[in-house]
Amino acid sequence: MRYPPISNDLFARNRAKFRALLPENSIAIVCGADQVLRNDCYYRYRQNSDFFYLTGIEQEDSFLILFSQEANEEAILFVRESNPLLERWEGKKLTAEEATGISRISHIRSSQKIVQTIFELLQKSPTVFLNRSALQRKNQVLTREIRLSKLLRNQYPHISLQNAAPLFTQLRMIKEPEELALMQHACNSTERAFRTVLKHTHAGMREYEIEALLWQSFIGEGCESHSFEPIVAAGENSCYLHYGKNNAIINPHDSILIDFGAEYANYAADCTRVIPASGKFTDRQKLVYNAVLRVFYFARTLITAGASIEQYHKRVCEAMQEELLQLGLISTTDVKHGIDGKAAYFKYFMHNTSHFIGLDVHDVGSRSDILAPNMVVSCEPGLYVPQWGFGVRLESDIVVTEHGNYDMMAHIPIEIEEIETLMHHA
Numbered sequence: 001m002r003y004p005p006i007s008n009d010l011f012a013r014n015r016a017k018f019r020a021l022l023p024e025n026s027i028a029i030v031c032g033a034d035q036v037l038r039n040d041c042y043y044r045y046r047q048n049s050d051f052f053y054l055t056g057i058e059q060e061d062s063f064l065i066l067f068s069q070e071a072n073e074e075a076i077l078f079v080r081e082s083n084p085l086l087e088r089w090e091g092k093k094l095t096a097e098e099a100t101g102i103s104r105i106s107h108i109r110s111s112q113k114i115v116q117t118i119f120e121l122l123q124k125s126p127t128v129f130l131n132r133s134a135l136q137r138k139n140q141v142l143t144r145e146i147r148l149s150k151l152l153r154n155q156y157p158h159i160s161l162q163n164a165a166p167l168f169t170q171l172r173m174i175k176e177p178e179e180l181a182l183m184q185h186a187c188n189s190t191e192r193a194f195r196t197v198l199k200h201t202h203a204g205m206r207e208y209e210i211e212a213l214l215w216q217s218f219i220g221e222g223c224e225s226h227s228f229e230p231i232v233a234a235g236e237n238s239c240y241l242h243y244g245k246n247n248a249i250i251n252p253h254d255s256i257l258i259d260f261g262a263e264y265a266n267y268a269a270d271c272t273r274v275i276p277a278s279g280k281f282t283d284r285q286k287l288v289y290n291a292v293l294r295v296f297y298f299a300r301t302l303i304t305a306g307a308s309i310e311q312y313h314k315r316v317c318e319a320m321q322e323e324l325l326q327l328g329l330i331s332t333t334d335v336k337h338g339i340d341g342k343a344a345y346f347k348y349f350m351h352n353t354s355h356f357i358g359l360d361v362h363d364v365g366s367r368s369d370i371l372a373p374n375m376v377v378s379c380e381p382g383l384y385v386p387q388w389g390f391g392v393r394l395e396s397d398i399v400v401t402e403h404g405n406y407d408m409m410a411h412i413p414i415e416i417e418e419i420e421t422l423m424h425h426a
């Protein structure tokens with residue numbers, strides 16, 4: 001771990017909340033992430049977020065069984081059994097005591113016993129919850145959960161297999177104070193990386209040199225990684241929403257869209273800022289930038305308890321439509337008749353304003369959900385104008401509170417004047 005231990009009280013509390021949702025006489029099986037081979041070595045391991053949420057365990061080949069509330073036992077945690085040869089190659093693995101210390105689960109077994117244990121438990125608990133989210137089914141490789149559910153269906157056709165995904169969604173959407181603190185840490189690392197970029201960016205660089213600055217800053221201060229593949233998009237590349245090549249040379253008149261975020265203790269930050277290669281935006285870039293910035297400020301005020309993401313997105317689109325009319329990019333006739341069968345604004349603003357953030361950068365929760373205190377969502381309006389050769393998206397991570405919200409990235413420069421001043425300071 002690259003972070004100070006997280007209080008295992010958090011994981012115990014998360015399990016208690018989860019167990020309270022399980023019907024009597026049922027169990028939930030939660031699988032750690034698979035290791036994925038890249039030739040004879042593995043890709044960097046990242047724990048499954050649901051598993052981490054309930055245990056704090058980052059080690060590969062781990063499983064968890066949770067019992068419903070009325071059971072005498074809370075949980076069994078399965079961890080990889082070590083041996084001298086494995087340790088010679090990979091180093092120390094968790095002892096049972098260490099696994100208990102991290103998770104506060106006292107009953108630890110070897111991962112080799114997982115199938116046998118499940119089969120024993122099925123005699124008493126014929127209802128099994130397994131995460132079978134739509135995303136799991138989208139994966140080209142069969143996930144552990146899908147493999148396990150096939151096995152259970154074959155061997156125990158009488159049991160009732162239930163989907164645990166809605167339970168995880170319900171719980172993970174509302175962040176505990178410890179989680180908000182870890183997310184704030186990720187946001188602060190994201191800020192420092194951005195300030196480094198402001199200091200060192202100039203025309204003639206390649207986009208990946210900015211990516212390298214972000215890596216250096218994140219890893220150098222104990223973040224595990226980027227929370228997603230960063231987008232560093234100069235000039236017209238910024239019109240591709242999920243551009244990721246990051247190869248192009250940055251020209252003097254380019255604006256550069258950077259969509260990036262640190263992952264700290266498995267929690268994500270997600271930020272987008274746009275900066276001028278020369279240190280000064282062109283007049284046209286300023287016009288579009290400030291239009292998006294006004295919509296950003298407006299959208300942020302709408303992120304409050306009781307609001308539905310879908311409905312507030314509609315109001316953001318209306319505000320964007322006004323800005324597009326002012327910019328002359330659409331006409332009142334376009335507004336009336338639409339463009340290519342869609343609302344006129346969609347030609348320039350074609351994505352949603354918000355998604356949930358947490359252990360995953362696109363965290364559990366959907367557009368139809370109603371916002372409640374301690375939910376965290378992005379706020380990211382954007383305009384993409386290929387005929388002018390650039391796009392602008394501005395994004396911060398917003399925490400819903402009892403009486404409004406706060407921006408975890410309020411300290412990351414966003415006003416044109418501040419960005420230009422910091423770039424010229426170099």
Ligand SMILES: [Mn+2]
Pocket residue numbers: 270355378380395
């Ligand atoms: Mn985002």
